[in-house]
Amino acid sequence: MPLLFLNEKSWNTTCDPARAERAMADFVDAVRAVAKEDPSGTSLVSEREVKSLEISDGYPIGKWIGSSPRNHARWQRLLALQNRSPVRSVFPTDDADDHLEYRHDGETALGLGAAHFMDGIAVSLPVAHPWQTVSVALDRSELVELDDGSMELAHDSVDVRHISTPPHVDEHRTWIRRSSLARAATGRQIWDLRADLYPHLQFLSGAEAQLTDLDPRWIVPVRRCLERLEASTAAWNPATSAEPQWQTKVTPEGETRKRVCRFEDFDGEWRTFHLHARFTPGAGRIHFRLVGAEGAIRIAHIGGKVRPDL
Template identity: 30%
Template sequence: MELVFNELSLTKPFENLVVARNKMKKFVLLIQELFSHGISKDLRVADDFLHLSLGNEYKIIQWLNDKEVDLELKRFFKARISRKPYIDSHNESHLYNNFISSEFIHNEITCKGLGIAYLLDGIAISILSHEDWDTHLLNLNFIEVNSSGELFEEVIEVRHISNSKHFELHKPYCDDRKKLVIGDLEWRNSLEEIFPSLNFCERAKAQLVDYKKGDPILEQIKNRLIELNNYFIKWEKGGFDSTVVPFKVTPESHRTLEQYREEHTFLCPDGEYRVFSWHLRMTPGAGRIYFIPDEKTRKCIIGHIGNKLKTVSDPT
């Protein structure tokens, strides 16, 4: 899982050198702890990272040359920030294109690191410079203009860490991710074993197999299925609660299901045809997963994994 630095956590310099050194030490020790648990091997930072200010006239590059700072701590940190940029525009062209066509805003400020952490489905990490960063989740406003010129806005959540207690809250999800660090095709051939609370229609299985190995959207699909599976494992009583799912899920409108009922109807594993309304969006892009919460079995039926289906507002 990728670890991405949140540059907004260094918007205001620390009041003195002692505090700056102490905050930086805690930050590097936190990175060491995360790496020891298998959370990434490098820290993604911006090109200007070394010139960000920790204090008045005291930048990160000066901290790396500070004789008062432990030498091994500096060596470790320098090695971890020199391998991966925020985005490699050549080798990660899909990520770069999604980033430049979207905007991510936190508290009315454009944020690069938090946005990239979301696109990578990774974890943002901050220096604990303010109480705003003492949280394991951050809300962002996501804005995208698609190829048709349509404006899409959504409030999204980004996983975030600034101390050890935040990592403990993310650990179950990270453990689930580790189980799927296998060949792309292999996990797609083991759906029932990996996702015991999800029942896949043959259509959805075929759609998964059609994606080429290494296709960027597969990672996002995989992670959305993990989170859906976790929700339905815990669903023991009451109706389906879309507000508890850790990403936005919505039903289609009544008009859409009337006009495009056939396009939303799929054969289910029990031999019955059902209309699929609930869906989630892969962001950015046109990817969708359509599903039905089955209140009898307390499981989820996955009917469609692919581009968005026809709606009244977008019949193409």
């Protein structure tokens, strides 16, 4: 179910009423074009109520809605998509332990950043030149954990999928169709679809509750991490290599930490699952062990950093 995230930076810019009318028509048509490609339904997520926005300086969207029956009809189509998703932020912006921030042209870009973090598409009002493109470059800062357990603020550049007019949808059509068929949007869906999505990954029974109760901020990061572990394991030949060539960062626990990474395996034996991949925000972990005889990895823990029992 592709998520569209409203780029709040593209609104309330200066343009004449005729340009604002054309921009709104393109915007609504682009959103509807995505919805047509996604049979499971498309959601438009915004930080503020769309009806409270100004298309351009001094031209509120309410005035646009009431200016013609055609605009009112367009608004009803847009409103139907927005109602499927709450107006909310989808990732932390002010918690020092979960620091994650996206900027565009030096300014915080919540909607654009949310689209990247949630593996969705950013959608803009096509008035200014920066929004006439199928992808937008962002500067990202993220608090990451180093191998020694310390935290460091890392900076990099990322590209987010982007649309503002119907032709932009053509560039993302294949991805939209593929994601609408295979996407797991909740932890419960990840568990239910695990055999189809991750045939080389085995999950201990405890992972079911961990996925079902997964923090919503972690759905996409966990899904991405599992996808990379699956791709790594699918290409693995245990006869020629002791472990896969990992497509995500995988590290072992130190000797002291190994003691807290023991889990009851399928056969009732307690084994050490100290290899782990990481995901953010925060200290997310997927703990597993290699099962070379089956060309698989067996996952015991999905969640925060494993803590010793008190």
